[in-house]
Amino acid sequence: xxxxxxxxxxxxxxxxxxxxxxxxxxxxxxxxxxxxxxxxxxxxxxxxxxxxxxxxxxxxxxxxxxxxxxxxxxxxxxxxxxxxxxxxxxxxxxxxxxxxxxxxxxxxxxxxxxxxxxxxxxxxxxxxxxxxxxxxxxxxxxxxxxxxxxxxxxxxxxxxxxxxxxxxxxxxxxxxxxxxxxxxxxxxxxxxxxxxxxxxxxxxxxxxxxxxxxxxxxxxxxxxxxxxxxxxxxxxxxxxxxxxxxxxxxxxxxxxxxxxxxxxxxxxxxxxxxxxxxxxxxxxxxxxxxxxxxxxxxxxxxxxxxxxxxxxxxxxxxxxxxxxxxxxxxxxxxxxxxxxxxxxxxxxxxxxxxxxxxxxxxxxxxxxxxxxxxxxxxxxxxxxxxxxxxxxxxxxxxxxxxxxxxxxxxxxxxxxxxxxxxxxxx
Amino acid sequence: xxxxxxxxxxxxxxxxxxxxxxxxxxxxxxxxxxxxxxxxxxxxxxxxxxxxxxxxxxxxxxxxxxxxxxxxxxxxxxxxxxxxxxxxxxxxxxxxxxxxxxxxxxxxxxxxxxxxxxxxxxxxxxxxxxxxxxxxxxxxxxxxxxxxxxxxxxxxxxxxxxxxxxxxxxxxxxxxxxxxxxxxxxxxxxxxxxxxxxxxxxxxxxxxxxxxxxxxxxxxxxxxxxxxxxxxxxxxxxxxxxxxxxxxxxxxxxxxxxxxxxxxxxxxxxxxxxxxxxxxxxxxxxxxxxxxxxxxxxxxxxxxxxxxxxxxxxxxxxxxxxxxxxxxxxxxxxxxxxxxxxxxxxxxxxxxxxxxxx
Numbered sequence: 001x002x003x004x005x006x007x008x009x010x011x012x013x014x015x016x017x018x019x020x021x022x023x024x025x026x027x028x029x030x031x032x033x034x035x036x037x038x039x040x041x042x043x044x045x046x047x048x049x050x051x052x053x054x055x056x057x058x059x060x061x062x063x064x065x066x067x068x069x070x071x072x073x074x075x076x077x078x079x080x081x082x083x084x085x086x087x088x089x090x091x092x093x094x095x096x097x098x099x100x101x102x103x104x105x106x107x108x109x110x111x112x113x114x115x116x117x118x119x120x121x122x123x124x125x126x127x128x129x130x131x132x133x134x135x136x137x138x139x140x141x142x143x144x145x146x147x148x149x150x151x152x153x154x155x156x157x158x159x160x161x162x163x164x165x166x167x168x169x170x171x172x173x174x175x176x177x178x179x180x181x182x183x184x185x186x187x188x189x190x191x192x193x194x195x196x197x198x199x200x201x202x203x204x205x206x207x208x209x210x211x212x213x214x215x216x217x218x219x220x221x222x223x224x225x226x227x228x229x230x231x232x233x234x235x236x237x238x239x240x241x242x243x244x245x246x247x248x249x250x251x252x253x254x255x256x257x258x259x260x261x262x263x264x265x266x267x268x269x270x271x272x273x274x275x276x277x278x279x280x281x282x283x284x285x286x287x288x289x290x291x292x293x294x295x296x297x298x299x300x301x302x303x304x305x306x307x308x309x310x311x312x313x314x315x316x317x318x319x320x321x322x323x324x325x326x327x328x329x330x331x332x333x334x335x336x337x338x339x340x341x342x343x344x345x346x347x348x349x350x351x352x353x354x355x356x357x358x359x360x361x362x363x364x365x366x367x368x369x370x371x372x373x374x375x376x377x378x379x380x381x382x383x384x385x386x387x388x389x390x391x392x393x394x395x396x397x398x399x400x401x402x403x404x405x406x407x408x409x410x411x412x413x414x415x416x417x418x419x420x421x422x423x424x425x426x
Numbered sequence: 427x428x429x430x431x432x433x434x435x436x437x438x439x440x441x442x443x444x445x446x447x448x449x450x451x452x453x454x455x456x457x458x459x460x461x462x463x464x465x466x467x468x469x470x471x472x473x474x475x476x477x478x479x480x481x482x483x484x485x486x487x488x489x490x491x492x493x494x495x496x497x498x499x500x501x502x503x504x505x506x507x508x509x510x511x512x513x514x515x516x517x518x519x520x521x522x523x524x525x526x527x528x529x530x531x532x533x534x535x536x537x538x539x540x541x542x543x544x545x546x547x548x549x550x551x552x553x554x555x556x557x558x559x560x561x562x563x564x565x566x567x568x569x570x571x572x573x574x575x576x577x578x579x580x581x582x583x584x585x586x587x588x589x590x591x592x593x594x595x596x597x598x599x600x601x602x603x604x605x606x607x608x609x610x611x612x613x614x615x616x617x618x619x620x621x622x623x624x625x626x627x628x629x630x631x632x633x634x635x636x637x638x639x640x641x642x643x644x645x646x647x648x649x650x651x652x653x654x655x656x657x658x659x660x661x662x663x664x665x666x667x668x669x670x671x672x673x674x675x676x677x678x679x680x681x682x683x684x685x686x687x688x689x690x691x692x693x694x695x696x697x698x699x700x701x702x703x704x705x706x707x708x709x710x711x712x713x714x715x716x717x718x719x720x721x722x723x724x725x726x727x728x729x730x731x732x733x734x735x736x737x738x739x740x741x742x743x744x745x746x747x748x749x750x751x752x753x754x755x756x757x758x759x760x761x762x763x764x765x766x767x768x769x770x771x772x773x774x775x776x777x778x779x780x781x782x783x784x
């Protein structure tokens with residue numbers, strides 16, 4: 001049995017290996033499981049943008065981009081399998097959309113010389129390029145997000161959070177635990193009381209957590225949620241009549257599918273966002289070149305949604321980095337190592353975004369050898385249940401570098417010591 | 427014709443009591459070992475190691491462990507995931523606490539720590555059995571996962587609660603960390619599996635194994651004929667947890683390299699390993715290996731077939747994969763409730779008579 005299966009699997013894997021000179025962008029997506037609601041639109045946006053670049057511009061610098069999709073189900077074991085299955089195809093960049101898989105891949109990509117881009121997730125201290133040579137988390141990371149949320153609350157309260165209580169409701173995983181350290185530092189600095197409440201995977205059951213919130217009556221609830229946890233939390237908040245305008249999700253807890261199940265009751269819920277949404281000119285191109293040509297990823301219904309836009313933004317940053325790499329090395333056929341150089345030299349300006357048909361989709365930022373984290377800015381948006389839209393409340397807010405930078409240095413120094421990594425960029 | 431006892435004369439008690447009494451079986455066993463040690467390490471690549479062989483070997487160790495407890499001693503356990511987590515975290519603490527000691531000893535140490543924890547959670551088995559014991563071990567599963575999430579000491583106070591395996595070497599060859607070669611990972615797990623399977627096989631043929639089986643078949647009768655239930659049950663928990671702990675340690679250090687307890691060692695893992703031994707065959711070492719192979723290889727095979735060869739959408743393939751694996755489990759259990767090991771036994775009976783069945 002064992003042998004037969006192994007032989008069969010060998011045959012299947014050999015038949016599966018295509019050979020091509022395209023630029024390969026693996027898409028470690030998840031369209032199944034409790035996190036699929038977020039994984040599907042992100043992956044659709046990611047793939048559609050590459051399809052657009054191929055159809056409209058004839059590829060990146062004349063070389064067609066090829067997306068290899070691999071289903072991870074947000075599961076680390078499958079994530080490892082997907083990584084090993086695709087890296088031999090000449091993969092240029094990995095974007096797993098999972099903090100757990102990111103932690104797996106950080107040492108692996110560094111050993112294999114492939115860049116890893118974790119757009120607003122993953123290991124926060126990877127922003128320190130001196131230690132993490134192949135990992136990038138621009139334009140913003142979790143600690144920026146936590147700090148932006150607190151800065152927003154500060155501005156709402158006239159610059160002081162003294163005596164306020166803030167509860168962090170988090171997904172009980174590496175992802176959800178990331179902001180705790182920053183919030184603890186910020187609570188010392190600004191004098192608010194922080195309580196943390198964990199929600200276990202997948203987060204479908206939150207009665208006890210919201211009972212605790214109801215009993216403690218915090219002034220604000222900040223949520224680090226993902227997948228089915230978000231919609232359950234918003235529904236439960238509505239059930240205990242927690243004022244929605246005091247409930248702020250991070251940027252992974254602020255998509256349409258998170259708020260629509262609660263209906264009218266979700267009105268006023270706030271969330272961070274690292275990219276602007278809205279009717280961007282690029283969507284018309286996607287419709288014309290990709291969807292009308294019948295090449296839409298998924299069922300094609302997600303265009304313009306929060307996570308679709310973010311997936312497209314992720315693909316756009318990858319394409320721009322690939323273009324930068326092609327310029328630096330003077331060849332259209334870039335390798336993963338060249339791609340890494342391109343990412344490290346990436347510059348996103350307003351003019352560039354305007355030219356790409358996505359004016360103001362993200363903040364302006366530059367990546368360099370030491371800073372892999374971008375500018376760390378985010379906006380706050382609010383859900384309008386009657387219009388079914390997210391309304392931006394602020395422009396890009398700065399995070400508190402004074403608090404975050406020492407934390408990043410401390411955590412990355414610990415990683416460097418554990419793994420004997422010498423600092424680069426000196 | 428080739429597969430028969432006739433003509434294979436045993437002249438000593440040692441010969442008479444050997445594991446594979448039939449010559450053909452013995453040769454097959456040595457050929458499998460020779461291929462596993464002499465051929466596979468030279469042809470294996472990263473994909474084959476990380477997606478197929480290493481998970482298979484590790485799950486096989488865990489399945490043998492659970493089979494000792496459930497299949498041989500009759501104590502139902504749903505705490506396997508939790509015990510694997512104990513192995514993983516013990517290995518992590520040992521690796522980071524004593525970096526100069528060889529990783530092999532850390533893995534063994536993790537096994538002993540898990541054995542201790544297993545005995546502790548095995549104590550209720552002295553008073554309760556069956557479904558009630560299953561619930562008690564379920565409590566162990568949830569408690570242990572909660573513990574490793576809650577107490578920062580276990581993950582060395584890292585910001586994310588993740589544990590990461592630093593690079594460690596055996597004979598100057600890295601076996602953990604990102605620079606490990608595929609063959610090194612494979613060999614590390616293979617050596618552990620072969621040694622542990624050999625130990626398990628011989629334990630279950632000896633006094634201890636027989637006392638376990640006596641307890642399994644009828645505990646009151648066993649007690650009357652002089653089997654000490656305390657000793658039998660607790661040794662079963664200890665040995666089983668030792669195996670499961672080693673599987674957890676290898677799972678974390680060699681296979682994944684970074685682990686998050688809720689995701690890697692949740693209740694799903696307990697069920698997965700329980701399914702492995704049920705499909706493979708309760709009370710059989712070969713069954714543990716077959717069950718692990720079935721549940722590790724089949725999804726990978728289906729994925730490669732549906733997505734890679736046929737080019738179907740990944741989500742459709744993932745859903746179909748669940749349906750096919752689930753359907754096959756049901757078919758197997760209806761067709762052969764005693765698992766793959768029983769199919770193998772029947773095949774061997776038929777082979778003995780072949781080609782003249784009458």
